[in-house]
Amino acid sequence: MExxxExxxExxxxxxxxxxxxxxxxxxxxTGEAALARYAVARGQGERGWRYWAVWGAALLDAAVPTVAAxxxxxxxxxxxxxxxxxLVLPPVVGVVPEDxxxxxxxxLAALSGAVEERA
Numbered sequence: 001m002e003x004x005x006e007x008x009x010e011x012x013x014x015x016x017x018x019x020x021x022x023x024x025x026x027x028x029x030x031t032g033e034a035a036l037a038r039y040a041v042a043r044g045q046g047e048r049g050w051r052y053w054a055v056w057g058a059a060l061l062d063a064a065v066p067t068v069a070a071x072x073x074x075x076x077x078x079x080x081x082x083x084x085x086x087x088l089v090l091p092p093v094v095g096v097v098p099e100d101x102x103x104x105x106x107x108x109l110a111a112l113s114g115a116v117e118e119r120a
């Protein structure tokens with residue numbers, strides 16, 4: 001896995017911790033400070049000071065994902081990334097993230113290229 005592009009957050013509104021993998025920018029989210037600590041230890045950075053702040057899941061999906069996706073990469077969310085099968089993957093698809101930024105949404109590159117092919 002590529003190293004996360006870290007943006008330690010001093011307060012809500014600053015950039016979240018992300019990692020780019022498979023053409024998707026993933027926001028790393030944690031269900032509590034213990035889950036964040038497990039992630040830090042798994043990365044060999046358990047001694048580093050990590051900031052944790054609580055955000056509603058809906059705010060993460062409805063506001064943060066589109067903001068990150070505005071960089072030009074699809075964006076999903078990885079919840080408790082260090083917890084293996086207990087973690088959760090929220091991919092950038094319709095029904096999970098806002099339709100406007102979903103890779104399978106009506107404004108996606110695939111949908112737009114399909115519309116072009118239909119006109120030809």
